Amino acid sequence: MLDTPPIDIVRTQSLTSLVQREVERLILTGELAPGERINEQHLAARLRVSRGPVREALRGLEKARLVEAKVNRGVYVRELSVEQALEISEMRGLLTGYACARLAASSTAEQRARLAQLIETMAAAIAAGDAPAYYEHNLAFHDALMDYAGNARAKEMYDALVKESHLSRRKSLFSARAMAESNAEHRVILDAIRKGDAAAAREAGERHIVGGRRRFLDAIGMAEMRPG
Template identity: 55%
Template sequence: MTGEAPTEITLLRTRSLTSVVRQEIERLILTGAIEAGSRLNEQALAARLGVSRGPVREAIRGLERQGLVVTVVNQGSYVRKVSVEEALELYDLRALLTARACEVIAAGPPPGAEARLAALVEEMERAAEADDAPRYYALNLQFHDALMELGSGPRAQRIYADLGNELHLFRRRALVQPEKMRESNAEHAALLAAFRARDPAAARAAGEAHIRGGKRRFAASSPGANSTKPQQTAPGGHDDQESPPQHDPPQPARRRRR
């Protein structure tokens, strides 16, 4: 028995632990505690989180699939640096998914959908009035997650979530000023109006306009957004990982042959 049961149990425990570790590393990246461009040191992360290197390694692989991490053979894994040009393209892709979800919701809102979204809009209004950017940002994420949940299927939701992960730090920076929060929430209110009117075309247009508005706010907060040089990266704090390279993380296609 000692040779059979532990294998299955250990596998389940490892998967569960890997999920927890991945969520924590993801949180560190999205909050800027681990800076864009930083090399992810498995040993340091394992020590920090109090786990072995195995779950950390698997967690990093999962984050690579999400687009948050890039791994280079013989060089290691790095927190992905998203250029301004890439960010602008990601906004465009989110606009398409959001517009479609809004159109579907307006055509036939699920029970309780309008009340749920209206409550979030009201809470965001209070956060904006209080100049509480972190609170507004968290509620904004909930609002957009709700749109995708109510108006799209699991596959579109996963794609949207991955796009959003790559844009988190950019989006957070674009919503720090009270007037930007109020502008963003006015766009949310326009969506609600279209849902209540059962107007799919208006909802689709409002959904796309909202993401375009986010793109515009991002561009206004990013000096390099109007430049052809994709050098701007998401801001972040510092971590006890290895110091980030002074250039973009190395890409697989550019690595030297040994």
């Protein structure tokens, strides 16, 4: 396994939670690849911990859908089929649409200003051809949307879906054109929110994810799976 620094004992939180966070990090960054087996003993030795906390952490990650456990056969980083990835994206779209509708119904001036600011930052990233920066601020924009919507449960579900979507082997490397398209949709969303048009905001939020899915499929050359 990989060279991560061992975890030190902290009395205010359990080793399990630390292991869980660390393994989650390894998965989300791709250091542990989808389909890869996670060896309990090696992982425990790596983190200078016994197998107990490791097993508990893996059980948690299993429920979070980041790993799959096969009885007597070990735990594997979950692999996402294209179909599963699309389902996840559809659910993200649903939640995003919901959040947009809620914001259209009630949002503060500061919230709208913050969203506008993020859109401008993304525009700057596109102009600079800085895809990683775009990616980062895009995440922040969607986080803000879900945050401001005021439904904690919705945000948690959304966050879980985003984590899960990282299991997709295909890294979403956007072209400049795709980024521009995406950010234009962000503007449509914000406009609808500003107008207080909940139905339009919802539609724009859902469309945005559908558009993201299309851009994703185009990027991996599976345009034929476009939603019909």
